[in-house]
Amino acid sequence: MVTGSPVSDLRKEQRPIAPKATPTTVHAPAAPPCWTLSIGVAGMLSQMHGLARAVGRDFVNIETRLRSPWRWFPLSAIPCSPRVIRQHDAIAGDTSPQLVISCGRHSVIPALWLKQKFGDDVLTVHIQDPTIDPGRFDLVVAPEHDQVRGSNVIETAGALHRISQGVLEEAAQSPAADRLRVDGRPLVSVILGGPNRYYAFPEEDIARLAGRLDQLVRTSGARLAIIGSRRTPASLRERLYNSFGNAHFVWDGESENPYLTALAIADAIVVTGDSVSMVSEAAATGHPVLVEYLSERRRARRFRRFHESFQRRGITRPFEGRLETWSYEPPRDTEAVAQIIRERLSQG
Structure with a gap:
């Protein structure tokens, strides 16, 4: 399948593939249904939490950051190891989440480490361009302007969000x-x-x-x-x-x-x-x-x-300083992506 297919086409065609409130880092409880990983900025949280809610899962939000000097390295040069992650104890338990949604550079290695650790027990979904081979995740969700290519890439019109x-x-x-x-x-x-x-x-x-x-x-x-x-x-x-x-x-x-x-x-x-x-x-x-x-x-x-x-x-x-009116069909990317994830989880 070619990247750039509509979300609905990907849902039909895709098959399982192998292996303020500013949030603070939390320790994951036993068997949470979903973990969301990011540095905790508002735009990332909106996308991850909106998607988790659309999937119908409660979630535990975990802040993840790379240690120095690894934070300055290209992601492809960083080992998939807990030693490169600050405060990695939040994701270090032996119980696997069923779903991991990650967003942003500092969440890539933690998500891949969880996939390496738990294999098919966890479905990894990364939002935005991971800047590495997207095939290392189960799914990558990226807007079309990011121009991410891969058979497991879901292309959206814009950003995911919480607005329904x-x-x-x-x-x-x-x-x-x-x-x-x-x-x-x-x-x-x-x-x-x-x-x-x-x-x-x-x-x-x-x-x-x-x-x-x-x-x-x-x-x-x-x-x-x-x-x-x-x-x-x-x-x-x-x-x-x-x-x-x-x-x-x-x-x-x-x-x-x-x-x-x-x-x-x-x-x-x-x-x-x-x-x-x-x-x-x-x-x-x-x-x-x-x-x-x-x-x-x-x-x-x-x-x-x-x-x-x-x-x-x-x-x-x-915007040119005047009030204009027109109509359009709002993008429904978040729910469409959520449906794909629900189907993947049901297959697992």
Whole structure:
């Protein structure tokens, strides 16, 4: 089978193959149904936990990190051994989890060590490009813009996530909805990321976004629900609060985060383009998603491929300071991948 087949085709064709709440490292109890391995950043947790829930499994979250100097080595040059893993006692027991979901560079060796140790007793699923031979995992789940190739690779449109129709329906009924809505005015939720390796959020980017939001409000009469993240620069938060804090909702970063409600009840969503996960979660709503493209501090080829793909699919459009409406079929990657995993587990 050729990589890049739709998820539904992979499900039909694939056969078993042989062998804050910032999370803290936990010691795995006896016989947990699923372990999730990562360094614990929000984007990774959202993907792993969303997939585990879609599979229908409780999970134990375990932080994994490589020791120095191994953390600087190419993964292909690192031995599959517990001695390269910091605090490896969390995964050192003799009882095998049935399912291991890993995400990110620091989870690759721990997941492979568990596979080496327990063999067919554990199903290993890695999310994102593992940067080594994907055939060393039972399944690799990677978005098409990562261009990962392999007979066991499940290609998705965007990032996996926790957003489902049930989650959105529940969020729409939460008390936060009354704080965000104003009768007779469209609601535009503004989801903000922050600096990373590819985007610096310079002052000109911040000024441009604020100006476009002001134009949107003046031309459409919309009410804004502005939700920042842990990465959002203080200068951006302050700029938008000073501009919109009196007449609109600007989350203070300390009270309960109404993020899910803001997605669920929005008439449209504006999201900064620095996060595949944020755009993918916004797209799960079926609401128009307007992407604020940012200045690149270094060439962001993967981000470009992702954004081009979502535009071709009719999911997103560039944000140009006006309210637009259109419809599309939201990607259902998380549930499709979960179904493949359920079938693999039932075969084991």
